[in-house]
Amino acid sequence: MNVVIPKFPLAHLIDVALNWLTTHFAFLTKALSHGVSLVIVGITDALLWLPPWLLIVAVSLAGWRVAGRRIGIFCALGLLFIWDLRLWEATVETFTLVLISTLLAVIIGLPLGIAAALNGRISKVVMPVLDFMQTMPAFVYLIPAIPFFGLGAVSASVATVIFATPPTIRLTALGIGQVPADLTEAADAFGSTRRQKLLKVQLPMAMPTIMAGINQTIMLSLSMVVIAAMIGAGGLGGNVWQAIQRLEPGKGFEAGIAIVILAMILDRITQHLGRNSPATHAK
Amino acid sequence: MAKIQVEHLTKIFGPRPQQGLRMLDKGASNHEIRETGNAVGIADVSFEVEEGELLVVMGLSGSGKSTLIRCLNCLNASTRGHIRIDGEDITRYDREQLLALRRRKVSMVFQHFALFPYRTVTENAAYGLEIQGVEPAERRARAVEALELVGLKGWEDSFPGQLSGGMQQRVGLARALAVKSDILLMDEAFSALDPLIRRDMQHELVSLQRRMKKTIVFITHDLDEALQLGDRIVLMKDGRVVQFGTPEEILNNPANAYVERFVENVDMSRVLTARSVLHRARVVAFPQDGPRTVLHKMNEENYSSLLVVERDYTLRGTISLEAAVDAARHGKKTIDDLIEETPSIGPDDPLISVINTLAGWRYTLPVTDPEGKLLGIVTRTGVISALAESHPGDSLAELDESAVDSIPAEGGEQV
Numbered sequence: 001m002n003v004v005i006p007k008f009p010l011a012h013l014i015d016v017a018l019n020w021l022t023t024h025f026a027f028l029t030k031a032l033s034h035g036v037s038l039v040i041v042g043i044t045d046a047l048l049w050l051p052p053w054l055l056i057v058a059v060s061l062a063g064w065r066v067a068g069r070r071i072g073i074f075c076a077l078g079l080l081f082i083w084d085l086r087l088w089e090a091t092v093e094t095f096t097l098v099l100i101s102t103l104l105a106v107i108i109g110l111p112l113g114i115a116a117a118l119n120g121r122i123s124k125v126v127m128p129v130l131d132f133m134q135t136m137p138a139f140v141y142l143i144p145a146i147p148f149f150g151l152g153a154v155s156a157s158v159a160t161v162i163f164a165t166p167p168t169i170r171l172t173a174l175g176i177g178q179v180p181a182d183l184t185e186a187a188d189a190f191g192s193t194r195r196q197k198l199l200k201v202q203l204p205m206a207m208p209t210i211m212a213g214i215n216q217t218i219m220l221s222l223s224m225v226v227i228a229a230m231i232g233a234g235g236l237g238g239n240v241w242q243a244i245q246r247l248e249p250g251k252g253f254e255a256g257i258a259i260v261i262l263a264m265i266l267d268r269i270t271q272h273l274g275r276n277s278p279a280t281h282a283k
Numbered sequence: 284m285a286k287i288q289v290e291h292l293t294k295i296f297g298p299r300p301q302q303g304l305r306m307l308d309k310g311a312s313n314h315e316i317r318e319t320g321n322a323v324g325i326a327d328v329s330f331e332v333e334e335g336e337l338l339v340v341m342g343l344s345g346s347g348k349s350t351l352i353r354c355l356n357c358l359n360a361s362t363r364g365h366i367r368i369d370g371e372d373i374t375r376y377d378r379e380q381l382l383a384l385r386r387r388k389v390s391m392v393f394q395h396f397a398l399f400p401y402r403t404v405t406e407n408a409a410y411g412l413e414i415q416g417v418e419p420a421e422r423r424a425r426a427v428e429a430l431e432l433v434g435l436k437g438w439e440d441s442f443p444g445q446l447s448g449g450m451q452q453r454v455g456l457a458r459a460l461a462v463k464s465d466i467l468l469m470d471e472a473f474s475a476l477d478p479l480i481r482r483d484m485q486h487e488l489v490s491l492q493r494r495m496k497k498t499i500v501f502i503t504h505d506l507d508e509a510l511q512l513g514d515r516i517v518l519m520k521d522g523r524v525v526q527f528g529t530p531e532e533i534l535n536n537p538a539n540a541y542v543e544r545f546v547e548n549v550d551m552s553r554v555l556t557a558r559s560v561l562h563r564a565r566v567v568a569f570p571q572d573g574p575r576t577v578l579h580k581m582n583e584e585n586y587s588s589l590l591v592v593e594r595d596y597t598l599r600g601t602i603s604l605e606a607a608v609d610a611a612r613h614g615k616k617t618i619d620d621l622i623e624e625t626p627s628i629g630p631d632d633p634l635i636s637v638i639n640t641l642a643g644w645r646y647t648l649p650v651t652d653p654e655g656k657l658l659g660i661v662t663r664t665g666v667i668s669a670l671a672e673s674h675p676g677d678s679l680a681e682l683d684e685s686a687v688d689s690i691p692a693e694g695g696e697q698v
């Protein structure tokens with residue numbers, strides 16, 4: 001006799017669940033989406049309204065202050081090059097997307113990381129979920145994002161947030177977990193409340209590690225921009241996507257190089273922010 | 284009433300402390316209890332600390348010293364027994380009361396300093412005040428004051444990473460002093476420092492203690508440190524108290540073989556003080572005495588010299604038999620200008636320095652208080668017999684001989 005083990009209808013179940021969620025909550029998420037897209041457009045417009053040279057000077061000065069002269073010069077040259085390639089607008093759009101996604105990721109990730117560090121049970125639930133979020137191919141998030149948030153930048157940033165938040169959570173939890181026991185004990189011995197201990201000892205001590213997590217989150221968000229362009233997020237990813245479809249390797253590389261420059265600027269500046277944070281006085 | 288009273292305190296670590304207690308009551312050993320997954324931290328510990336006392340808790344590694352001191356501010360919850368501070372049982376405190384206790388009454392100094400590396404020295408010293416909600420200007424002022432007290436003036440805005448170990452521990456001490464708590468808990472506070480700095484810190488702690496009259500519980504595994512600092516010593520082994528007493532009691536009457544082994548290598552001449560061999564000066568001379576009076580006093584007691592004091596017993600010096608005889612022959616009225624300047628020692632000087640002073644002096648050695656008033660005398664025989672008595676066993680002969688060798692001819696004592 002021939003026994004056929006029936007296929008477990010995983011895809012069907014997920015579709016049904018998502019459908020149900022869409023019909024009942026889409027009005028909410030769509031409204032949210034509308035709000036977020038207003039913010040994204042607002043920031044992009046504001047940045048584009050400023051003359052590019054002014055922004056280039058501002059960013060270079062910031063880079064110089066935070067990370068030293070060499071990085072400052074690199075910022076100036078890199079951004080001028082992008083401007084010259086006529087990729088300024090696309091770069092600003094991408095930057096806004098990264099900014100919003102990173103902000104959301106930090107707003108979500110920091111408290112979750114803290115909760116996981118302070119509570120073993122939360123940690124047991126959160127950590128496997130993080131593994132899932134990070135290993136699931138990022139494309140997959142785009143599919144359900146569309147029915148909830150529509151085509152465009154908002155869906156892209158939702159997918160980006162899901163993909164890019166884990167490092168912030170993980171490294172926040174790690175940083176707090178690594179605070180030497182005698183320091184938290186000293187905090188206790190002087191009568192600190194839990195909140196005082198967190199704000200005055202654990203977070204400052206964990207800051208370099210947390211910043212490393214945020215840095216990784218930024219890099220992951222940047223890596224999502226090309227993927228996000230597939231659902232109409234625009235920006236540099238859009239240029240790359242166009243170049244793929246029209247088989248224009250030159251254009252593709254131009255946009256790719258602009259992404260690399262943006263990545264390096266964000267990386268160096270945020271890395272130094274972490275290094276300059278107060279806990280690094282420990283020697 | 285004692286400042287801190289510890290009564291039958293027991294702390295059992297592990298998943299089932301109550302089971303550990305039951306085993307303990309049935310007489311199970313620490314080892315048997317450990318096999319059930321629990322661990323005995325301390326068992327049935329009782330002692331009390333008087334206000335202004337410096338109590339040393341001493342014992343080998345794993346004897347439960349840290350467990351005990353951490354119970355005193357409830358960093359460890361005790362499993363059974365009571366701790367009363369100013370008569371209040373802190374083992375029954377709720378969270379609020381506990382915070383108040385740690386903020387106001389008990390502060391702690393840590394073995395590895397436990398300073399906050401991202402805060403300046405002043406911000407570290409001000410931590411406790413910040414936690415209490417003292418406003419910035421005042422807490423800075425009080426932190427700076429505490430830093431001055433421990434000798435860190437000029438380092439206020441440095442970071443701990445820029446300081447040496449000894450200085451870091453001063454910051455740790457300042458942090459504890461700044462909150463002006465009555466009780467200081469110090470867990471091996473000087474163990475991480477090298478010996479010279481450690482000695483400095485010990486001296487400074489003693490002098491701070493004299494000025495500020497804190498009640499201090501100090502932990503160490505080093506007997507020399509314990510003897511140096513402790514008004515009384517709690518000696519622990521396997522979580523239990525094996526002896527509780529003054530340093531001299533512990534040295535002179537070790538409660539059992541364990542304590543004896545602990546103390547057998549102590550150099551008694553560094554431990555015993557002049558006070559322990561002090562005698563009353565039965566006869567003294569006064570500056571306005573005539574030579575014949577002095578000779579008479581000497582004759583009576585068979586002395587070859589006398590100490591000379593003012594009416595209020597301020598020490599002036601020594602008059603020798605020869606000088607008195609000479610003066611009598613020349614018909615002098617008083618001995619005032621024949622008084623020889625005389626070295627003196629303090630009652631808390633260790634016998635080692637007493638021996639050194641005796642070696643360079645022919646006559647009776649006076650013991651004076653800080654104002655220079657005569658408290659009594661020490662004699663060579665007194666010093667030697669004290670060392671011999673307190674030193675059972677092999678090193679006796681050696682010590683006796685060397686001590687005698689270093690002291691020249693008998694001078695001002697009974698001949």
Ligand SMILES: Nc1ncnc2c1ncn2[C@@H]1O[C@H](COP(=O)(O)OP(=O)(O)OP(=O)(O)O)[C@@H](O)[C@H]1O
Nearest residue numbers: 296322323324343344345346347348349350351504
């Ligand atoms: N958190 C803990 N969990 C389980 N057992 C513990 C814990 N803390 C201490 N113990 C046990 O309690 C006993 C006493 O330890 P404690 O740290 O008080 O010793 P100590 O005298 O301070 O030693 P040291 O000189 O090494 O600091 C030891 O047997 C130790 O293994």
Ligand SMILES: [Mg+2]
Nearest residue numbers: 348349350471
């Ligand atoms: Mg210890």
